[in-house]
Amino acid sequence: MLDPVSRVRRFNRAVTSAVGALDTSFLGRGRPLGAARVLNAIGHGRSDVGDIRDYLGLDSGLMSRLLRSLEDEELIETTAHDDDARRRIAKLTPAGKREFNAYEAISNRQAKDFLAHHSQREALLAAMDLIASALGRDATALHEMDPRSDEARYCLGEYYAELARRFKQGFDVKLSRDPDAKDMVRPRGSFIVAMSDGLPLGCVGLKGTSAEYAEIKRLWVAPAARGLGLGRRLMDAAEHAARELGIALLRLDTNSALAEAGQLYRRSGWTEIPRFNDDPYPDLFFEKRL
């Protein structure tokens, strides 16, 4: 019925009016939108004035005036940057924090109302994740993190759940050779998480071993972010970390049920080798010399 372009445009129309409603709800606190946006940016952790200006796309004159108006309301305080006194750092005062929380409550209520009015919650949330990831692809950043961090554990949990779904015989972490977290922390190894606006979208582990090689483990990309080249980026980052650690040979094991993964390895310079461990789950083994 509708061609792809029309479908995208229908989505744009639907979303434009929803966004408009969201904006006007912010007007209820007696502050123009510009000032409200700056206050919220500061509340969300942006403190560097130049950073806020870039983020909101404001002229420096306008930005300066908006900061002043928030200062007059005693919602924020600005100080000079420690290392560079030209730059200014903005922080919420206690009153500012209260006001910020009030804006947060408005946003949360709106999100809650939206969810409450729709029975397809999970499908809707998955669709939203997918679109948010697609729109924010360029904003997806890779961070080296401790494998025991909340973000990493979330990724690993999703990874295990997916293996359980996709392996005919299911998957039980305890039966697999679960890498010790310490092996995936510098200087032995590394663990990298892809984050997009607060949501972890993928991970990969570089596990140092006592043998002459290190292993790549736990490569996972969220369903919402597949097809965006994130797996490749994660692998590149893991290889980069390996080089930094002076590792010359990488190995990994995988299962032929994970077809996309096998393709990715083959296309990025890995060569298949015979089984090199006795883990019951993998049936495909690769190595790559750096």
Added chain:
Amino acid sequence: MLDPVSRVRRFNRAVTSAVGALDTSFLGRGRPLGAARVLNAIGHGRSDVGDIRDYLGLDSGLMSRLLRSLEDEELIETTAHDDDARRRIAKLTPAGKREFNAYEAISNRQAKDFLAHHSQREALLAAMDLIASALGRDATALHEMDPRSDEARYCLGEYYAELARRFKQGFDVKLSRDPDAKDMVRPRGSFIVAMSDGLPLGCVGLKGTSAEYAEIKRLWVAPAARGLGLGRRLMDAAEHAARELGIALLRLDTNSALAEAGQLYRRSGWTEIPRFNDDPYPDLFFEKRL
């Protein structure tokens, strides 16, 4: 990792910046956004000035001025309404049409670029349909249409494809007792399509027969619109049409593989009856007295 509310808010953030980019791209034609919006509304077929004002949520004074500025540019012409000279009708001049097409080209290009940059096209489009339908739920309107119209045929095609997927033995329309289109047109019957901003989201047929009952056929709801109560609305509309046509007894057949449908019928006053036809596909039969 993220609770549902945070996921909705992440989506809102992603989409807000995308919408902002779309808006600013409209500024490139040297016309303020307000005037561009009015021009586009007229281009998309809205001609009644009051209608445009409601649609865009504008004050009558502002609206009047925007119309004037477009007239000064010779992009539109306004005339009095034939039946009511107080109302004004706005139409694009040839120059206005050219300008409108330029805006359309911007929107189309943007949609195309978005699609071109993402390899998960179908998943992305399905997610967009789902969200647009959810956001526009209140805007989904039921229209009585000819079952041979493009919209109706699109729905039926999707319906047959879904049956083929869900029936173990597949589905072939030719083997089914395909209702004659004429039986689903007044005064014998009716065919109703649910439309949301140009996209058909569901359908239902009321098929007149020579027996003492009429039949409900081809109830279908697009995956993007499930869980929004559209099936119920379509059934209500079909029953309403039946009452208008003086029909006292309705029957329908379905298959137990379509669990949601069976549930809907049971919950809305239908009672199971023995097989009343020899169609090979259905295995469940219902009737309802009006």
Added chain:
DNA sequence: CACGATATCTGACTAAAGTCAGATATATGC
């Protein structure tokens, strides 16, 4: 045809957003 209701228009205003040319203070490289 008088009356109130309705649709649009006009004039006079305000608020918000955005622009631009300097001014000021600080940092950096030679």
Added chain:
DNA sequence: GCATATATCTGACTTTAGTCAGATATCGTG
């Protein structure tokens, strides 16, 4: 230490959006 670059601020503007109180013309009804 000096020239140049950078970050922010200030003042003087313009444009856009929006509001509101009437004015004007037309409609529907009795």
